[in-house]
Amino acid sequence: MPVGASPKREREFKQLEKEFKQEGRYPGREEEVAARIVNKQRAQAGETQKAQGRQRDEKPAARVASETAARDLPIAGYQHLxxxxxxxxxxxLSAAQLRRLRDYEAAHKKRKGVLQALGA
Structure with a gap:
């Protein structure tokens, strides 16, 4: 794990590495795969220098608009499901709510399975 990772992330890393070894997954690459997973989580949570720089560089209006769009969705916590x-x-859900979800999904994550379920 990189220097500066929180104790929580260190525990997650060690747990993933242990699980991979026990299950025989990623033979010889357990440490690398566990580190990649935890580092991706750190970046998504804004815990890395690069992610923090992106947040500072991002225009506040754009960030507010994105958060507002996610908040206005008919399914609570949608972006994390x-x-x-x-x-x-x-x-x-009504047709209008499904349309709002479809528009949000197409503009953000673009997950094929979700778009198919929404009739896109």
């Missing part, structure tokens, strides 16, 4: 979780929650 998996494709399967999203599919399970589509049943009771």
């Amino acid at each position: 998996t494709v399967a979780q999203i599919r399970d929650k589509l049943g009771g």
